[in-house]
Amino acid sequence: MINYTNILRQHNLKATPQRLAITDILHVQGHITIESLYEVMVKKFSSISLATIYKNINLMLENSFIQEVKIPHAKSVYEITKESHSHLACEKCGEIQDIIIDLDNILNEVAKTNTFKVNSSDLVLSGICKNCQ
């Protein structure tokens, strides 16, 4: 169990119980929509306001503690920022999985054209996951 108290403080964020719960949920679940994050949080903090969820998600996004992942034909999910990686999105059950794909060759190709300086890449592969096949 990671100590997110200090990590939050390093980002100049107070380590409130609500925030620790959000980070813990993100840590355990991996990828989650605003909607289901709220549902899970309500179980722990029956009177939590949806505004608190949004305010915290936005704060955490601002300092890159977390990231938004936009999924085709589905709602965005949020996750704790880690090494750059791609995603597999199951069109049937909606599950989002991480996958590490080496895009260096591709990025080098683009770099060669010298017409666009790439800073980051977002790749989502949509299809059917193991379970749903």
Add this chain to the structure above:
Amino acid sequence: MINYTNILRQHNLKATPQRLAITDILHVQGHITIESLYEVMVKKFSSISLATIYKNINLMLENSFIQEVKIPHAKSVYEITKESHSHLACEKCGEIQDIIIDLDNILNEVAKTNTFKVNSSDLVLSGICKNCQ
């Protein structure tokens, strides 16, 4: 100038002036947000309703005549469906460019793992375009 009248009819959509204008704008502009599509349309049809924009965009999405492209940290853009391709998104001016990148190697790698059946891929490279460098 492409004849979208018949193309629309092939999709079982009436070729209304509003729709022909939308398809023409999409054809000329390439990638456009709902917001700016509406702005452009208002110039041609001063009394057009925003609902008409949404209804048409949704209808055209349903039969895959057009596609949504989700862009990190920006609003979605829409474009006429064509061969599968990737996108370059300029973080400075917001311009979206098409780029054809061969992802076969990558998709084959994923296929090998036999744990996920890929149906489609969405790749967006964010960075700085030629003009903005």
Add this chain to the structure above:
DNA sequence: ACTTAAAGGATAATTATTATCTTTTAATAA
């Protein structure tokens, strides 16, 4: 314990999108 800025909760406001209803019109056939 005391102080204080930050954060939470309640809720209003705003923005984005969809639904509903009436009027208009594109497509088709007499």
Add this chain to the structure above:
DNA sequence: TTATTAAAAGATAATAATTATCCTTTAAGT
């Protein structure tokens, strides 16, 4: 052509998603 009709447009209400505001509570530092 004109008549018919289902589809589409336009106006606007309703809903959903997100943000702003305001007051209360609390984490963090002294």
